[in-house]
Amino acid sequence: MEPSELDTIIAAHAGRKGALLPILHAIQQAFGCIDPAAEKAVALALNLSRAEVHGVVSFYHDFTQTHDPRPVVELCRAEACKARGVEALVPAAQAAAGERVNLKEVYCLGLCAMGPSARIGGQIYAGLDEAELVRLVKLA
């Protein structure tokens, strides 16, 4: 039997010290989530309990337990972006996102001198005003 994609991912990292986070990142990237079946497979491979794996998955913001197929727009709402008026852009961005786009807040993209900033897919944007943010959300 061919090894599944999940098995391949686990095997690629299993020999590393502290392999759990690299494995979970790879699973999240490949499947968009880490579901109970994946948790079970990881636990088995690393000789951990399922509770231990689930504890780690649920601790970190980057890992999700169900797959959300919507496009993601991450808008920075930390202090430096607040100081540059990001909160005033939020209602318009939410209206543009509606149910179609997953508008998430993040705390700091490290672009703090030129906020408000956002990340969409692999792209980062800074110096956003309302019109530009709404345009990006609609394009997402």
Next chain:
Amino acid sequence: MIVVRISDDAQAVALGADALAAAFEQAGCMVERTSSWGMHWLEPLVEIDGMGFGPARADDVAAILDGASAKAIGRIAEHPFIAGQQRLTFARAGKTRPLNLDDYAATGGWAALSRARTMVCADVVAEVIESGLRGRGGAGFPAGIKWRTVMEAPGTEKYIVCNADEGDSGTFADRMLMEGDPFQLIEGMAIAAHAVGAGQGYIYVRSEYPHAIAKLNAAIALAWQHIAPFQLEVRVGAGAYVCGEETSLLNSIEGKRGEVRAKPPLPALEGLFGKPTVVNNVLTLAAIPHIMAEGGSGLYAQLGIERSKGTMPIQLAGNIKHGGLYETAFGITLDALVNQIGGGTVSGRPIKAVQVGGPLGAYIHPSQFHLPFDYEAYTLADALIGHGGITVFDDSADMGAMARFAFQFCAAESCGKCTPCRIGSTRGVELIDRIRAGGKVHADAVEALPQMHNARKVGRSKAEELALLDDLMEAMQFGSLCALGGFTPYPVRSALKHWPEDFS
């Protein structure tokens, strides 16, 4: 052919540097992607023969090449923002291509590592102690003392861990260093490994920094022969702010929940995988090559004031006209940083507050702008310099809302291990809401239950709520395991003290 230099730093890219570079290539120029000079309000900044143009867009290309652009800023190295700095850690900023080994070697790269490797461990550690370098992550612990503890710890399995989980809002120096001069960080870590006898190093980078992760991985692949037998690996965080705390960072690398560990044992004795471990911030390790250059430690110790030696890469952020990276010796005042160098707010309105040191740092009132940038001076003023981030707010800021946000952020990011932080943060949000509503009129449903003998059966006045908030913050400050719960009271207390009118 005209050589055009444009940064590939994430800040420049976020403002359109890639499209600009493509436009110059289209116009027949040779484009070199360099690190950023750190003048973020001018990004994307174009450099041709030392002359700068910014912020440039694709439709400025023709005018820039004709020498007729209104975006000309003159010679970049002579710009007051650059000329006024004392750049040691960021000496290469804007000048070299981040992943070019020739550029690195031509600007003094690897000299410090070669020199350190001719010395015995104890002499390397002695020079780092002599330089007075203190940890740049926020706590300010003397780096050399930490190294000495690890060096003297028994055992052959030791680790160097670089804390690159730069989660504080208003800070970006780690990101700039990793993206702009990754070899310097790698060299600093290799020197640390030689000094303490470590064979393996990890750089723990937050997942919000994909550009830095890519640059570091590429740089390690290019430089492995220079640092061998020392091995280096990048580990990626997973969105937990608390993993910037060193013990929770170690748990995260080990593949556990990023929960804080109680100290002792110190990580220097029982750190990663239970072995002696140096955990240093990016800026601490990146300062090492300069310090370990011939005569570098003595020079470093001459800079700065009191017990704060050397230079600090300060990050000017938020509502500021001239935001970016400003590296200078300790001792500079906030007034000089924010008003003179930073040029005041970008909105043109008066400054209301500046937050120094990230989300856990105090809000500083303009009446305190004479404070010198110095660990102890800030501590005395109930503030902290943290990682050197300065976030400016204009008079439209609602400090009551910012105080509420401090608790809200702590609640969202608490690791949950200790009670003052886990529960206190949520109670703090509720208290601020009640204070802003003028106090609580009635006891709530739980308080009203007959078995709640000690609970108040009538509401509380605003003054009573404020006293309760003070109690809560004392419990958090002195009862929390780490700085997340322990320092959250700083922004709240400072906001309450200086802007009480924003709490009604």
